[in-house]
Amino acid sequence: MQGLADGYFVLPSTINDYLARGPFLPIDPAGEAVTSVETEVKSRIEKLLSIQGERTVDSFHKELGEIMWDNCGMARNEQGLRKALEQISALRDEFWRNVKVPGTGVELNQSLERANRVADFIELGYLMCLDALNRRESCGGHFREESQTPDGEAARDDDRFSYVSAWEWTGENAKPVLHEEALEFEYVHPSQRSYA
Amino acid sequence: MNLKLRIWRQKNSEDRGGMVSYDVEQISPDMSFLEMLDTLNEKLTLEGDDPVAFDHDCREGICGACSLMIDGQAHGPVQTTTCQLQMRSFSDGDEIVIEPGGPVPSR
Numbered sequence: 485m486q487g488l489a490d491g492y493f494v495l496p497s498t499i500n501d502y503l504a505r506g507p508f509l510p511i512d513p514a515g516e517a518v519t520s521v522e523t524e525v526k527s528r529i530e531k532l533l534s535i536q537g538e539r540t541v542d543s544f545h546k547e548l549g550e551i552m553w554d555n556c557g558m559a560r561n562e563q564g565l566r567k568a569l570e571q572i573s574a575l576r577d578e579f580w581r582n583v584k585v586p587g588t589g590v591e592l593n594q595s596l597e598r599a600n601r602v603a604d605f606i607e608l609g610y611l612m613c614l615d616a617l618n619r620r621e622s623c624g625g626h627f628r629e630e631s632q633t634p635d636g637e638a639a640r641d642d643d644r645f646s647y648v649s650a651w652e653w654t655g656e657n658a659k660p661v662l663h664e665e666a667l668e669f670e671y672v673h674p675s676q677r678s679y680a
Numbered sequence: 681m682n683l684k685l686r687i688w689r690q691k692n693s694e695d696r697g698g699m700v701s702y703d704v705e706q707i708s709p710d711m712s713f714l715e716m717l718d719t720l721n722e723k724l725t726l727e728g729d730d731p732v733a734f735d736h737d738c739r740e741g742i743c744g745a746c747s748l749m750i751d752g753q754a755h756g757p758v759q760t761t762t763c764q765l766q767m768r769s770f771s772d773g774d775e776i777v778i779e780p781g782g783p784v785p786s787r
Contacts, residue, residue, distance in 0.1 A: 540725045542718065586725050591692050594733050595725065 529589045532599045537582030541599045544579050548572065548602070548609055556613050561629040565617040572610045579606060611651055611660060618662065621645045633676070642674060681707050681772035685720065687732055688779040699777075709768035713756065714739060714746065716767055717778075732778075739763045747781025754781055 511518065555568035579602070587593040622631045622638030623645065631639045647664040654661055682705045690697030704720050711719070714736055721731035737745035741764040750756030756765045762781075770776060 538726075540722050542722060584725060586728070586730055592733055595731055 528600070528603075529596065531580075532583065532585050532596060532603075533587075533589055535581065535583050535585070537584050539578070539582050540584055541595055541602050544575065544583060545598070545602045545605065547575060548606055551575070552609050552612070556609070556616055558625060559627040559629055560616050562617065562620075565613050568613045569610065569617070572606060572613065576606045576610070579603065614660065615649050615651065618649065619645055638677065640674065640676070646674075681709060681767065681770070681774075683707060683716075683770065683773070684775040686775060686777045689732070691730075707767055709766065711767045712739065712763055713748075713750070713765040713767065714763050736763055749779040749781050751777050 551568050551571045555564035555571075583599060585593075585595050585599045587595060589596060616626070616628075619626075620628060620631060621641035621644070622628045623640055627638050631641060633639045646667045648667060650663040650665055651660040652663060682703065685702045685704060686699045687702060688697060689700045702720055702724075704716060704723075707716050707719065714734070717732060717734060724731045735745050735747060737743040739746075741761050744761070746755075746762040748755065748762045750762065750765070755762045756769070758765055758769050
């Protein structure tokens with residue numbers, strides 16, 4: 485589980501590695517790239533603090549976790565994934581209407597940090613379900629229940645799904661666009677996993 | 681179990697800070713110490729109070745992010761990390777003193 489879920493442990497090392505390649509070109513703090521992101525982040529923080537609804541950030545995080553656990557786990561099927569997409573949509577609407585974030589944006593505020601993160605988790609959870617729905621084959625550690633061999637083993641479908649799914653963000657409330665990056669095996673070719 | 685907590689609160693570096701008492705109720709002995717604090721924070725948030733800030737990351741005893749001085753001992757009465765400290769190490773009705781962990785700046 486540790487290796488699967490905790491990117492935190494890897495990320496700090498990759499950032500150090502990147503920074504060690506410096507020095508970098510100076511960045512103009514008044515440049516368009518900086519100011520546009522700053523404006524976006526500020527308005528997002530103001531929005532989160534202004535909602536003052538009735539549910540805590542943690543309660544949304546836990547509800548999202550339960551939806552994902554029930555419907556987008558190691559074994560998943562079309563019916564469950566479609567249900568999860570509806571539930572996450574409804575949860576996202578409620579989050580931006582009814583979350584309660586205490587405190588301000590000018591000093592340490594762990595609830596605000598968490599609210600930003602859970603807002604991202606909601607988007608990411610939605611995308612994971614969308615991606616899982618699209619991939620109608622069992623692949624790697626993930627078992628699509630509709631795609632199994634007669635004796636219940638995971639069945640890949642290389643003719644249709646031998647690609648990496650790269651999803652493009654196209655804006656708020658807009659449908660992500662799928663880019664298929666083909667997997668080409670020149671020397672070693674995939675075969676059915678068998679423990680027999 | 682029901683507990684009384686005395687926690688060091690300090691809004692920011694200008695605030696002198698001080699100990700504040702809180703009651704937490706219906707704490708399961710199977711909870712971790714941080715889950716007990718989560719329960720307090722949910723209550724404080726819904727009551728319109730500021731939740732207690734504390735560091736944590738993995739909550740499985742690996743990363744070393746959590747700290748806290750619990751009843752005057754770093755990570756509390758059991759030799760483990762705060763996230764791996766279970767509430768069964770305490771008794772119903774206990775008063776627990778919670779302060780920031782880590783080095784204290786000299787003045």
